[in-house]
Amino acid sequence: MVQTLSDTIVALSTPPGAGALAVVRLSGPDAVGITQALFSKKNLAGQPGHTLHYGTLREPASGEILDEVVVALYRAPRSYTREDVVEISGHGSDFIVRQILAAFLRQGARLAEAGEFTKRAFLNGALDLAQAEAVADLIAADSALSHQVALNQLRGGFSDELRGLRAQLVQFAALLELELDFGEEDVEFADRSGLARLLAEVQGVVRGLLRSFELGNVIKNGITTVIAGRPNAGKSTLLNALLREERAIVSAIPGTTRDFIEDEVSIDGLRFRFVDTAGLRDNPADEVEAIGVRRTRERIGQAALLLYLFDLTELTPSEVQADIAELTAALPKLPALAVGNKRDLASPAQLAAFQALAGENQTVEIISAGQRQGLEELQAALLAQVRGAGLAGAGSATIVTNVRHARALEEALGYLAAVEQGLAQGRGTELLAADLRHALAALGSITGEISTDDLLTSIFTQFCIGK
Template identity: 55%
Template sequence: MSFSLAERNDTIIALATPQGIGAIAVIRLSGAKAIELTNEVFYGKDLSKQDSHTIHFGTIRDEDKIIDEVLVSLFIAPKSFTKENVVEISTHGSSYIVNQVLKLFLKKGARLAKPGEFTQRAFLNGQFDLAQAEAVADLIHADSESSHEAALNQMRGGFSSEIQELREKLIHFASMIELELDFGEEDVEFASRTELKELVERLLRVVEELILSFDLGNVIKNGVPTVIAGKPNAGKSTLLNALLKEEKAIVSDIAGTTRDFIEDEININGVIFRFIDTAGLRETQDTIEAIGVSRTQEKMKTASLILYLFDLGDTDLIEINRDVNKLENLGVPFVKVANKTDKADPELVAKLKKEHPDSLFISAKNQENLEALRAKLIELVNLDKFKTGNTVVTNIRHYDGLIKTRDSLLDILKGLEDQVTNDFVAMDIRRSLHYLGEITGEITTDDLLANIFSKFCIGK
């Protein structure tokens, strides 16, 4: 989805609120003629004589036919989201009214906006950089406190400000080295190699920190994939139901009831956990159940967290130690959860507290000590870095760009160490600037913009 110059000069229109019947609907226009076109169909004050950021009551009419009583909000360029003239028309939420208003404006010369076109115009008009523009979509789709904070921080420039100042200094060095190339036959140095090395090392530290933050950022944005694993009939489905506070999973005394995966999301202290109830881990002759066990083992390898659940009334310490050893070899953080405290063997409990003091003792059926389990999950996610306000990378495109930036910065340092010629140093610097520029939008292509903004909703 790319836009020609003529299309960029169009006045665009779209429904900005969700489709369907509601109390109100908001229709948004942006473009040089947004106020002019609205004035042609609005009966109330003369909008061309009103100040920016004002709201006006009147009616929208198609010639003599009244379509609806409305409120019209004016945002005069450049004091608007797109930096163009913007009008927002609040109508009653009838889909018939919305369609009639849209058809009227299309007849007057407006064009239906494409997905993300309002935000793309804001980017193209310098309202914010590309990373901030992408954060608009993340903010719209944020479904937890942590994802909301991450998107808001990025939208307000948190990500961009981390790299912008250092990038500008790197541009300065690039220009100085390019200047040296013009004096190739003379022994001149406009850019101190020592200062360049220090700057690249500083930039590398920032980039490395942002790269490392992606694991946390991915969790914040997409949720923590958490596998509930253990023997059949250990109470995995009961625990899932207790955490969800609904009967999502089938609970039965028959071992092996769960043959596949049951997934659902739970918001714990502003973090989304994607719990996966799996088939029980055991040797089985049942072909279908064996497939489920095999899939469980694959899920455990790719999980961010594992809840290892065992039955205090039907498990011995040898078996627990064997399972814990297997989990440690996986390298995935896990929580040892001793279930069915009401059926516990006191001797086993005493041994567990001695050998595995980090075990949590719960009763999923009676919903006992589940708060301690929730607290442990939050602890393992480790949001401390995020809570301190540090920038967290949540976008895979940014992560890929940072990886490429890091590699090119390392090439600069290696070139300086090997005392390569200026043209090679300049080439590595330009490559680093290119990847950083792709993240923030100083360097773009129509294909890149089309890929990003086509994922937005129509009215944003």
């Protein structure tokens, strides 16, 4: 990715394709001058920032009108990139956009690379690296909770917490470095007992952030909910009912579903990824169904939530409990929700038996997927399960959602543990200072206080062009 900030970049910032409006954005020292070369209405150079100007864009040589536009001016440093920024709102025609971009390129602008506007915001100090990555998360947010978490990170919540940790560690690191400068004097400037207390405190915070990553991954990627059960329990019917569309093939023939069918739905701001699976039975009809059953068990091992669906008219409460126990035997922390289907066909005695089971520390929901009955209660039960796992209030908390951040925290924790061990063993100042420097570097890499060109390229090329 080009590193210079001396040129002016341009890109379409709205999605490509025909639409009512299209926004073309320029950023750089010549953004206003390049726009002025095409803009016929006013002298933009004399206009203040944060103002709008209506006029036409024309080809400088021929005077041909390209479009009627509204030009928004943002003067450095009060702009997204802290450079002069111009945003041109015109008509959303692919042809018009191509003509405008070509005209700006002829005036000396160059096409922006992926994420280059946000990269300039980072390089110019408007955002740190964690905040810049939150911009991409905010654009990709497709649920209320993922939006809240990304917005909290963009506003600097995560960064502020990291800066506080680093500031405390930097003080001790500086004292250790000072000891190295006076190595022949055999003096200690850094209070070892104070450093030990600080290390314990910082490690506790870092461990808490790492624990939040599991929750953050669920928020960012959706709550994987596997719908499992015996053949003909109505799993595909339930998936269709939850999605409100005929996504899966429904048949009375056992073993119809041979492989996963996945789709997503938002429930009260939380994104659930439902996975319809092959029916579980001990004697599959053929090799293909047997593979499907094996994959179902593997997929349960990767789930955040198990929805065990059973036919109220076929199984007894003890059989349901035995099935759930068998499926979760190796996954004691996996939340499991028992859902009895076909309540419209069940007898009063069968319904009563499972309603009694619901009072024995086993969550049981009674529905009819085919008749679309009990779905609101089922959705409420799903929300209760995941909120009980720590999602309540997550939008305002500091949650780690980025794999790169989690790896950096793990690296920092390893070096902090090494410093702690070194203190306990009485290691020399040089070794303590080296491990502490590595820990500070790992924490600094999250916010970009310590970064490399390769790291920046890897991050910003994942952005869309125009952002």
